[in-house]
Amino acid sequence: MNAVQEEPDFDPAVHRLIDLSINTYYNPYTRFDWPDSLVDEQWWMSPDLLTVFDTPFMDTMSERELMALSKYETLNFYSLNIHGIRELMIEVTRRIHSPGYEHQSEFFHHFIGEENEHMWFFAKFCLKYAGKIYPDKSVKIDTGTLAPDIANFLVFTRITIFEEIVDFFNSRMAKDESLHPIIQEINAVHHQDESRHIAFGRQLMKQLHSDLSSRHGPEEMLAVGNYVNRYIEASIQSLYNPAVYRDAGIADPYRFRRELLQQPSRQRQHDRYLKRTKEFLDKSGLLPSENAYGAN
Numbered sequence: 001m002n003a004v005q006e007e008p009d010f011d012p013a014v015h016r017l018i019d020l021s022i023n024t025y026y027n028p029y030t031r032f033d034w035p036d037s038l039v040d041e042q043w044w045m046s047p048d049l050l051t052v053f054d055t056p057f058m059d060t061m062s063e064r065e066l067m068a069l070s071k072y073e074t075l076n077f078y079s080l081n082i083h084g085i086r087e088l089m090i091e092v093t094r095r096i097h098s099p100g101y102e103h104q105s106e107f108f109h110h111f112i113g114e115e116n117e118h119m120w121f122f123a124k125f126c127l128k129y130a131g132k133i134y135p136d137k138s139v140k141i142d143t144g145t146l147a148p149d150i151a152n153f154l155v156f157t158r159i160t161i162f163e164e165i166v167d168f169f170n171s172r173m174a175k176d177e178s179l180h181p182i183i184q185e186i187n188a189v190h191h192q193d194e195s196r197h198i199a200f201g202r203q204l205m206k207q208l209h210s211d212l213s214s215r216h217g218p219e220e221m222l223a224v225g226n227y228v229n230r231y232i233e234a235s236i237q238s239l240y241n242p243a244v245y246r247d248a249g250i251a252d253p254y255r256f257r258r259e260l261l262q263q264p265s266r267q268r269q270h271d272r273y274l275k276r277t278k279e280f281l282d283k284s285g286l287l288p289s290e291n292a293y294g295a296n
């Protein structure tokens, strides 16, 4: 099966991304100055990215409590990255040098290499400064029963959406001077690499989708849209981790999580994280807004 049909402007764009990858290559193992330790009492994550932001808890919790929460939320964010990267590397590795991906294989080599390095620096941070990585609690949505072309589209859609949500956080923290330089650096370096991955992922999604809609009826395409919505919702919910609230000293972590998710103001923040992604899905016709997550 031909996974991706050739389009005249696809190859030059991919070659440009590959050139960029080669020309901006860095050695991740010497790139960072890792301090021996980081003090607990500091902002480990920009306060406006915390899951309590824009809720009354920002006023009722002390700065010390919020800083403790920021430590564990940053660890959760890096842990989600580690698990997300592992899953996406598995999927891309399954497809590299297989029929239909002849035009993508060269880029995939850079992608897999860079993601391996990202996973390394996120894991290094978690293990060095907290001695742990939060376990993967994500519910796997089975794509085994789907037609192979639908499964391919969903794999690359999942990868790109995941990278876009992460990139919202990376871009913010890369520029937040209230954060320790090592935290700013990790986020800045990841943002730089991810801008290429997102550009590639968006193009591939469009191509895989145009092939799909010629082969499947509206009912199947609606099921594809519903799957994407469920994935987006699950990704947002994974930011609210009861283990984080427990580590931050919050008495009833499950109740705290429920209360936060019920705050209407949090939807506003989710919309911020997803704005760029939803605009792309809508404009490109991949997931029209009447079908898109959070649309009203």
Ligand SMILES: [Fe+2]
Residues within 6 Å of the ligand: 085, 114, 115, 118, 190, 194
């Ligand atoms: Fe990455």
Ligand SMILES: [Fe+2]
Residues within 6 Å of the ligand: 115, 163, 193, 194, 197
């Ligand atoms: Fe990436």
